[in-house]
Amino acid sequence: MVAEKENKTGKVYLVGAGPGDEGLITVKGLECIKKADVLVYDRLATDRLLNYAGERAEKIFVGKKPDKHEYTQDDINKVISQKAKEGKTVTRLKGGDPFVFGRGGEEAEVLASEGVSFEIVPGVTSAVAAPAYAGIPVTHRGISSSFSVITGHEDPTKETSQINWEKLATATDTLCFLMGMSNLDKITDNLMKYGRAKETPVALIRWGTRSVQQTLTGNLENISDKAKENGFKAPAVIVVGGVVDLREKLSWFDNKPLINKRIVVTRARSQASDLSNNIKELGGEPVEFPAIKIVPPESYEMLDFSISKIAYYDWLIFTSINGVEKFFERFFYHGRDIRELCGIKICAIGPKTREGLEKRGLSVEVMPTEYKAEAVLEQLKTKVNSNEKVLIPRAQVAREILPQTLKKMGLEVDVAPTYMTVREKEKAPMLKKALENGEVDAITFTSSSTVENFVEMIDVDNLAKLLENVFIACIGPITAKTCERLGVKVDSVAKEYTIPGLVETLLEDLE
Numbered sequence: 001m002v003a004e005k006e007n008k009t010g011k012v013y014l015v016g017a018g019p020g021d022e023g024l025i026t027v028k029g030l031e032c033i034k035k036a037d038v039l040v041y042d043r044l045a046t047d048r049l050l051n052y053a054g055e056r057a058e059k060i061f062v063g064k065k066p067d068k069h070e071y072t073q074d075d076i077n078k079v080i081s082q083k084a085k086e087g088k089t090v091t092r093l094k095g096g097d098p099f100v101f102g103r104g105g106e107e108a109e110v111l112a113s114e115g116v117s118f119e120i121v122p123g124v125t126s127a128v129a130a131p132a133y134a135g136i137p138v139t140h141r142g143i144s145s146s147f148s149v150i151t152g153h154e155d156p157t158k159e160t161s162q163i164n165w166e167k168l169a170t171a172t173d174t175l176c177f178l179m180g181m182s183n184l185d186k187i188t189d190n191l192m193k194y195g196r197a198k199e200t201p202v203a204l205i206r207w208g209t210r211s212v213q214q215t216l217t218g219n220l221e222n223i224s225d226k227a228k229e230n231g232f233k234a235p236a237v238i239v240v241g242g243v244v245d246l247r248e249k250l251s252w253f254d255n256k257p258l259i260n261k262r263i264v265v266t267r268a269r270s271q272a273s274d275l276s277n278n279i280k281e282l283g284g285e286p287v288e289f290p291a292i293k294i295v296p297p298e299s300y301e302m303l304d305f306s307i308s309k310i311a312y313y314d315w316l317i318f319t320s321i322n323g324v325e326k327f328f329e330r331f332f333y334h335g336r337d338i339r340e341l342c343g344i345k346i347c348a349i350g351p352k353t354r355e356g357l358e359k360r361g362l363s364v365e366v367m368p369t370e371y372k373a374e375a376v377l378e379q380l381k382t383k384v385n386s387n388e389k390v391l392i393p394r395a396q397v398a399r400e401i402l403p404q405t406l407k408k409m410g411l412e413v414d415v416a417p418t419y420m421t422v423r424e425k426e427k428a429p430m431l432k433k434a435l436e437n438g439e440v441d442a443i444t445f446t447s448s449s450t451v452e453n454f455v456e457m458i459d460v461d462n463l464a465k466l467l468e469n470v471f472i473a474c475i476g477p478i479t480a481k482t483c484e485r486l487g488v489k490v491d492s493v494a495k496e497y498t499i500p501g502l503v504e505t506l507l508e509d510l511e
Contacts, residue, residue: 009084015033015093015121017096019096019125019130021133028121034054039057041060042062084111084117096126126178134203135246135251138176143173147241152181152183153183169195174241175191177240178238181227199219201240202238205237207235213253216232261284261442262285262441263443287431295420295421310391314384314390315384315389317392319353321355321356322419338360341362348364349367350367366383373402380406386411388411389411395449397449428458435466435467443470447475464487471506476497
């Protein structure tokens with residue numbers, strides 16, 4: 001008799017994603033993203049958080065905007081409930097905190113009524129975080145001992161308003177309104193009408209905690225006019241109170257060198273974090289647009305053959321950290337022992353490549369000061385002997401100057417493809433639109449393949465025009481030559497052909 005299949009019920013995690021800076025996600029929130037079978041998210045959750053989801057996770061954008069709802073709240077409730085009933089782990093990712101005007105309570109009520117298991121994972125609310133990033137503490141000794149968080153989305157003039165303006169206006173020292181830009185006039189008028197002094201300082205903080213954060217200050221009497229003059233739009237947090245004046249002394253985020261700079265990172269998704277994190281630390285907003293994806297080579301035949309006779313070689317030459325990672329994945333896949341490399345001399349191009357080898361307990365014999373094949377050849381001239389055997393584990397498609405020159409020097413050379421790069425097309429339309437709208441300040445290229453794939457993916461006749469006002473930074477001269485060959489003007493080339501070197505050139509030359 002065949003046992004009846006168990007009817008498994010999934011679970012929903014209502015997770016606060018924080019206000020925009022993905023670094024403000026909680027540890028538990030991040031765990032929920034990683035284990036989700038289904039990720040349901042809105043526009044206030046930064047896209048970089050989505051990169052932590054598993055490759056097979058279904059991602060559903062529910063796109064709630066002030067002027068357009070791709071999904072109604074009822075639709076969202078149905079989606080998360082239905083997916084859980086299919087036995088899936090659902091992470092509902094919401095901007096800020098799910099229970100601070102995030103409608104998380106409504107979603108939890110539906111799940112409870114339908115018998116779906118759920119958990120609440122609180123998040124950092126923009127009511128506190130946005131002011132903090134603008135240098136405004138919501139409480140401060142001698143100035144503010146209390147604060148309120150109020151919805152600004154409700155029309156203060158409607159008869160059924162739940163806001164008691166007469167009591168609210170002077171109830172606490174600091175008032176934080178969320179989603180209130182469309183009602184700014186009515187909010188300020190009501191606060192003054194019911195007793196708040198017209199000179200009370202006010203700050204508007206748009207896209208708080210993100211590199212594109214903007215802050216506009218004034219007072220209750222003039223902030224509405226200032227907002228109109230400056231075209232200041234949602235989403236923004238409205239802060240009312242004496243603490244706003246502390247911004248002049250406590251502003252810190254706005255002082256970062258790459259603040260308000262949107263910088264495209266074209267590295268493979270698996271490798272983008274180093275460069276993206278460096279840009280973020282300096283106040284910039286990394287826009288991850290992986291022009292390449294690292295995948296297995298068309299065949300492992302040559303690599304497997306080379307590994308099977310590894311003791312035959314005198315030299316191992318690694319040209320990238322990818323080559324190191326993928327070589328050893330295959331090496332250990334075959335049950336080989338690192339001690340089998342004893343006696344083999346190792347050459348590495350670049351400090352990251354050397355670091356990857358040293359982490360495995362291997363010493364690097366040769367690393368050129370300039371990180372390109374020509375520099376390797378110059379150093380190897382005095383190190384190698386003719387008839388020595390060399391293995392180069394590398395990308396399936398790469399420059400041939402290194403193996404060809406070594407062969408001319410009398411060495412026996414095997415090139416073993418360990419990986420290949422392919423194009424990722426997922427974000428091409430989004431980036432093209434951002435370029436057309438002038439929303440990109442700089443693009444970084446870390447290899448020739450990132451340039452070639454970028455040009456193919458953008459696929460426009462007016463590429464030069466599209467990039468006219470965009471700063472182009474290359475990791476080295478080889479990459480820069482590829483740019484020039486494909487009609488992409490280059491503004492700066494890193495002096496040191498590394499990620500830190502690329503960041504340094506952004507700091508020095510990007511205005």
